[in-house]
Amino acid sequence: MRKNLNVIAAYSIMMGLIILVGLFQSWNIALSIFNLCLISAVMTMGANIQWGYAGLINFGIMGYTALGGLAAVLISVNPVQEAWSAGGLNILLSLFLIIGMVLAVRYVLKKYEKSKTRTYIIAAIIILGIIVIRFVSEPGIEAIEEVDPAKTGFLGGFGLPIIFSWIVGAFFAGGLAFIIGKVALGLRADYLAIATLLISEIVIAIIKHEDWLTRGVKNVIGLKRPAPYEVNLQQTDWFINLVENFNASKLNSISDFVERQAALNQFVIEGSSVFVKLCYSGLFLIVVIILLILTQKALYSPWGRMMRAIRDNEEAANAMGKNVVKQHLLIFVLGSAIVGIAGAMLVTQDGLFTPGSYRPMRYTFLIWVMVIVGGSGNNFGAILGGFVVWFLWIESAPIGLYLVNLTTAGLDDTHFLKVHLIESVPYFRFLMMGAGLLLIMRYRPKGILPEKIEIK
Amino acid sequence: MDFVNAIILLLNYIFVPALAYGSQLALGAIFVTLIYGILRFANFATGDMMSFGTMFTILFTWYFQSVGISLGVLPTALLAIPFAIIFMIGYMLLIDKFVFKYYRVNKSPPVQLAMVSIGVMFVTQAVVRIIIGPSDRRFFDGEKFLIKAGEFKEMTGLNEGLAIKSTQVLTIIVTLILVSTLFWFLNKTKTGKSMRAYSDNEDLALLSGIDPKKIVMITWVIAGILATIGGALYGLDKSFKPFTYFNNMLPIFAAAIVGGIGNPFGAFLGGYVIAFSEILLTYAYRKFFMYILPETMEPGGLVQLLSTDYKFAVSFSILVIVLLYRPSGIFKGKVL
Numbered sequence: 001m002r003k004n005l006n007v008i009a010a011y012s013i014m015m016g017l018i019i020l021v022g023l024f025q026s027w028n029i030a031l032s033i034f035n036l037c038l039i040s041a042v043m044t045m046g047a048n049i050q051w052g053y054a055g056l057i058n059f060g061i062m063g064y065t066a067l068g069g070l071a072a073v074l075i076s077v078n079p080v081q082e083a084w085s086a087g088g089l090n091i092l093l094s095l096f097l098i099i100g101m102v103l104a105v106r107y108v109l110k111k112y113e114k115s116k117t118r119t120y121i122i123a124a125i126i127i128l129g130i131i132v133i134r135f136v137s138e139p140g141i142e143a144i145e146e147v148d149p150a151k152t153g154f155l156g157g158f159g160l161p162i163i164f165s166w167i168v169g170a171f172f173a174g175g176l177a178f179i180i181g182k183v184a185l186g187l188r189a190d191y192l193a194i195a196t197l198l199i200s201e202i203v204i205a206i207i208k209h210e211d212w213l214t215r216g217v218k219n220v221i222g223l224k225r226p227a228p229y230e231v232n233l234q235q236t237d238w239f240i241n242l243v244e245n246f247n248a249s250k251l252n253s254i255s256d257f258v259e260r261q262a263a264l265n266q267f268v269i270e271g272s273s274v275f276v277k278l279c280y281s282g283l284f285l286i287v288v289i290i291l292l293i294l295t296q297k298a299l300y301s302p303w304g305r306m307m308r309a310i311r312d313n314e315e316a317a318n319a320m321g322k323n324v325v326k327q328h329l330l331i332f333v334l335g336s337a338i339v340g341i342a343g344a345m346l347v348t349q350d351g352l353f354t355p356g357s358y359r360p361m362r363y364t365f366l367i368w369v370m371v372i373v374g375g376s377g378n379n380f381g382a383i384l385g386g387f388v389v390w391f392l393w394i395e396s397a398p399i400g401l402y403l404v405n406l407t408t409a410g411l412d413d414t415h416f417l418k419v420h421l422i423e424s425v426p427y428f429r430f431l432m433m434g435a436g437l438l439l440i441m442r443y444r445p446k447g448i449l450p451e452k453i454e455i456k
Numbered sequence: 457m458d459f460v461n462a463i464i465l466l467l468n469y470i471f472v473p474a475l476a477y478g479s480q481l482a483l484g485a486i487f488v489t490l491i492y493g494i495l496r497f498a499n500f501a502t503g504d505m506m507s508f509g510t511m512f513t514i515l516f517t518w519y520f521q522s523v524g525i526s527l528g529v530l531p532t533a534l535l536a537i538p539f540a541i542i543f544m545i546g547y548m549l550l551i552d553k554f555v556f557k558y559y560r561v562n563k564s565p566p567v568q569l570a571m572v573s574i575g576v577m578f579v580t581q582a583v584v585r586i587i588i589g590p591s592d593r594r595f596f597d598g599e600k601f602l603i604k605a606g607e608f609k610e611m612t613g614l615n616e617g618l619a620i621k622s623t624q625v626l627t628i629i630v631t632l633i634l635v636s637t638l639f640w641f642l643n644k645t646k647t648g649k650s651m652r653a654y655s656d657n658e659d660l661a662l663l664s665g666i667d668p669k670k671i672v673m674i675t676w677v678i679a680g681i682l683a684t685i686g687g688a689l690y691g692l693d694k695s696f697k698p699f700t701y702f703n704n705m706l707p708i709f710a711a712a713i714v715g716g717i718g719n720p721f722g723a724f725l726g727g728y729v730i731a732f733s734e735i736l737l738t739y740a741y742r743k744f745f746m747y748i749l750p751e752t753m754e755p756g757g758l759v760q761l762l763s764t765d766y767k768f769a770v771s772f773s774i775l776v777i778v779l780l781y782r783p784s785g786i787f788k789g790k791v792l
Contacts, residue, residue, distance in 0.1 A: 057567060119781075183780060189567045190498040194709050195779055198772035201706060209765040361581075361702070365500075365574055372571060427585035434578025438555060441572055 007380050007449060014387045021395070028270070031277035033394050038284035039345050041386035044370045045291055045379060046338030052377030052451065053304065054331045055311035057193045060180065062363035063200030064336045066207050066355065067176055068169030068343020070214060073353045075165035076224045077157035083147045083212075084155060090140025091155065091212070094133050101129035144212040154215045162224045165344045166287070173340025174333045176203065181332040185325070197360065208355040220353040227279035233272040240264070243271040280349050287345065288383065291338060295379045307331060366393065369437050375447025384449055392436070393429050400428030457614070462747035464616040468605075474735045475728070476624035476693055479631035482727025483686030484708035486638070486720050487679050493655040493718035494675045495560065497569030501577035502683075503705030507698045508547060508580050509684030510691045511588045512540035514595045521597070529599040531623070537688050545680035551576055552676055560672070577702075584698050593696045596623065623693040634685060635724055638678065642720065647674060655718065706768065707734070710775040716785025725787065730771045738764045 018037075022030030043061060050056040104125050112118045145153045184195045207214050214220070233239045244251065247267050254260040298304050310317040310324055318324050347353050366389065374385015404425060408418045440447065484502060491499045499505075516536030526532050555576060559569050602625055605617025642648040647670075654661040654671045662668060687701065694700075707730050715726025740758040762770060778785065 183776065187779060187783065189565075190570050191713070191779065191783065193567075193570060194498060194713065195776060198706055198710065198775055202769045202772050205766055205769040209763065365577070368571070368574065369578075421586075424586040424589065427582050427590070429582075430578045430585065431582035434575045434580075434582060437575035437578065438572065441568070441575065442555075442558060445568075 007384075010384055010448060011380075014384065014391070017391060027274050028277065031274060031281060033391060035277060035280050035284060035349060036346075036394075037387040037390045038281065038288050039342050039349070040367070040370060040390045041288055041383040042284075042291060042342035042345065043339050043367050044374060044382040044386040045288075045295060046335045046342065047367055047371045048335075048374075048376055048379065048382035049295060049338065050331060050335035051371055052382065053299065053307045053311065054328060055189075056185070056328060056332055056335075057189050058196050058332065058335065059193045059360075059364050059368070060196035060200035060203075060336075061339050061367050062358050062360050063196075063203035064173035064176065064339040065343035065346065065363050066200075066204055066358045067172040068165075068340035068345075069347040069353050069358075070207060071169035071172045071340070072162055072165040072223060072344045072347040073214065073220050074157040075160050075168050076162035077220065078159040080147065080152045080154065080156035083144045083152060086143035086147055087140030087212070088144075088155065090137055091144070094137040094140070097129065097133050097136060101125060101133075104129075141212045149218075152215075153218070154212050154220075161226065162348050163226045163283075165348070166341050169340040169344030170337040171340075173343065174337035177333045177336030178329070181329045185328050185332060197364065200360070200364065204355065204358050207358075214353070214355060217356045219355070221351070223347065223351045223353065225351060226283060226348065227276050230269075230272040230276055233275060234268050239272070239275070240268055243268050246271070284345060284349075287341065291341075292379055292383065299379065366433065369433050372437060373440050373447060375449040375451060377451030378447070378449050381447050381449030381451070385447065388448070389433070389436075392432055396429040396432045397425050400425045400432075403428075458747040461614055461616045462744050464614060464618050465744055465747065468616065468618045470732075470735050470739055472618075472620055472624055474731045476621075476627045477735070478728035478731030479627045480686055480690040480693065480727075481704075481708055481711045481731055482724045483631060483634070483682050483689070484704065485711035485715060485723035485727045486635070487682040487686065488708055488712040489715070489717055489720050489723040490675055490679055490682070492712070493720075494651060494671060495556065495569075497566045497573060498709075500570060500573045500705070501580055502708055503702040504577050504580040504584065504698070505544075505548070505679075506683045506687030506690070506704070507584050507696070507701035508687075509540055509544040509680070510687035510696050510701070511584050512543045513537055513684065513688040513691070514588065514593055514696060516540055517595045517597075527598065529622075531596050531598045531626075531692055533595055533688055533692055534626075537685060540688065541681050541684045544684045545677050548676045548680045549673065552672065581698065581702065588698075590698055593691075595696065596692050598622065621693070623689070627689045627693055630685060630689060634682070638682075638720065641678075651675065703768075707771045710771045713775055714778050714785055716787045719785065719787055722785055722787035726785070729786070730774065733774055734767050734770045737761045737770045738767050 018030050018034050021033060043065065046064075047058065047061060050058045105122055108118060108121055108125070112121075144155060147153060180196060180199055184192055184199070187195055208216055210216065211218065244264060244267075247264075251260055251264060251267075254263055306317070306322055307327065309320070310322060310327055314324055370385040370389040371382060372385070373389055374383070375381025401422065404418070404421045408415070408421060411418045444450075484506060487506075488499060488502055491497065491502075513533050513536045516539045517531075517533045520526070520532050520535055525535065527535055555572060556569065559572060599622050602620045602622045603618060605619040608618045609615070640648075642652060650661065650666045651671055651674065653664070654666055654668065658668075661671075690701075690704070708727075711726035711730045712723045713726070714729055715722030715724070717723075738760065740760040742759045745759055746754050
């Protein structure tokens with residue numbers, strides 16, 4: 001108990017802050033912060049597995065998040081029959097061609113020794129393949145995108161419950177990580193960072209511009225929900241009764257029936273959105289707890305010990321007969337898969353998929369700030385980092401506004417400096433993140449909750 | 457005649473823009489490479505440092521415009537750049553003193569320095585947005601075109617016009633002057649040579665009496681000059697927007713690595729490699745083939761290898777290929 005005192009204290013402070021937001025701003029805001037904190041925590045856990053356990057630097061988090069989001073779309077949206085009949089055949093054919101191309105490259109790689117000719121042959125296969133695929137897919141893509149472009153214009157998905165996409169998202173992200181890992185894991189740390197950052201940009205470019213698959217920048221809206229809809233809740237009897245009981249004391253003080261009914265309606269409307277958010281919180285909390293148990297188990301298992309050995313001294317681990325390359329690939333895939341789950345969760349909560357919103361600042365660098373601030377190598381630290389940083393990211397604008405008002409209190413309200421500062425309040429979050437990261441790295445380089453391994 | 461038209465077409469839409477864009481990338485890439493070669497970390501704040509320098513250029517340009525100083529046909533920004541450079545260098549030395557120095561003295565691993573540079577990136581981004589705001593700013597004044605498309609057509613009687621913006625010429629000339637001065641400095645002067653020695657082998661350089669403090673300071677000074685001029689030229693040619701500058705970091709990194717990181721000449725050429733391949737692969741060649749081929753063979757589609765949406769993806773793919781087959785870059789060899 002005493003050993004974990006700092007963990008408990010840190011989490012209680014965090015929860016207290018969120019409850020304060022609930023009391024002073026509104027429970028709606030507090031819960032949406034809490035939900036995004038949970039999603040951030042999942043992402044941070046994924047990044048922490050790679051960085052904290054194995055020392056792999058992965059700046060491609062944005063790409064895996066987006067792939068998770070794509071999974072949510074592909075799983076939950078109903079298939080667009082017309083689009084399938086218009087161009088489905090071409091797309092399937094192209095898919096087979098891609099598989100054939102990959103197999104051909106594999107065959108050449110296996111069959112022949114490494115030489116210049118082999119490189120040329122592979123290059124020729126790939127270039128020819130791309131040209132053929134373009135010819136095959138172009139008419140199909142055009143036909144698909146012409147099917148009711150205002151509403152669909154894409155193939156749609158499988159029409160399954162969206163919750164499945166959390167698993168599928170993990171597989172998508174893991175698959176991408178496998179390819180990237182095969183390609184890039186041999187690079188030095190900072191090269192790996194740059195390479196993964198750029199590859200994730202390529203992934204985003206593809207998701208943004210392949211309209212037949214993702215609707216691109218036209219966005220996919222109105223995705224299915226694992227939680228009830230507010231409108232339906234507001235007309236359900238048991239929910240109205242629940243809200244009535246919950247607010248009984250306030251309602252009873254109103255004697256007038258019409259007024260009482262109006263107040264009840266207001267409570268029901270507010271209550272319904274809080275209830276929906278609570279449903280999401282419950283789902284996300286389950287994911288976070290499952291992942292936490294698994295990652296904790298992994299951390300203390302012989303496998304976790306081996307990962308730390310590899311991280312701390314690669315050569316020695318290699319000499320002891322550990323397959324460093326294979327383990328790096330494995331952990332790269334695992335961490336990315338967890339980030340993929342978070343990506344699917346994010347789209348599930350928003351109910352919409354907006355490829356244009358994936359930007360490295362928000363989805364890569366911010367997550368890294370979370371990992372570093374929270375404490376790399378410590379799962380509790382990583383989750384705490386997700387909470388703290390997301391909380392500050394959202395609440396820094398109000399805090400900034402307060403500070404601006406405080407420091408410029410002597411100035412006239414129309415003074416240009418004050419107006420300018422108030423306009424730029426949203427950017428205080430960058431300042432806060434940057435300053436926070438720099439301070440933590442300087443004075444507490446292991447994070448708020450540093451890595452602490454006890455051998456049991 | 458058709459052949460000349462085709463050539464002019466390529467010059468107008470590919471060669472001139474790519475040369476200008478490549479020069480802007482080249483300056484940024486040399487900046488990255490210098491920091492990497494001498495201070496030994498990947499600077500993720502590159503784009504934002506460039507936007508910081510450009511911001512001061514814009515502020516001084518506005519000041520000069522308001523007091524009525526101008527350079528006639530040339531943009532006023534040229535006059536503002538030296539003042540902006542002074543502020544930029546001051547900012548960089550300040551950052552170095554309070555942030556990077558600690559890690560350098562402690563000999564932290566490069567990854568840690570890269571992480572620290574992310575913190576600097578956040579702070580710089582905030583400072584720029586708080587001072588000048590996130591919106592698009594144009595600060596170009598003076599004569600816009602050196603040759604207008606219409607004039608060119610009249611002059612030569614060709615179908616295709618060749619438009620050359622003065623900013624493009626300016627970019628290329630300034631880049632050439634700056635880069636040749638830099639190479640002269642690195643190769644011929646004593647300080648430049650000691651910088652190269654320091655980058656090659658730190659311990660040996662220290663033993664032979666090179667002052668590391670001086671080397672680091674001069675590196676930041678050169679970096680400040682490069683970042684400000686590179687950023688200002690990009691802003692003059694296109695426009696200034698903090699977010700675009702942040703994004704430009706990616707092709708700049710690509711250019712630096714493709715050229716062989718730590719090698720300034722490689723970075724210089726890498727900028728052009730990236731710029732040309734981006735534009736060559738995403739240009740629609742339909743009109744070009746219409747001039748070249750007989751009418752019966754005219755292509756039906758746009759004859760575009762990749763849609764322009766994939767412009768950035770092209771440079772990143774080149775980078776990935778280079779990293780796979782030649783991790784030390786195209787012009788490998790010595791460090792710096």
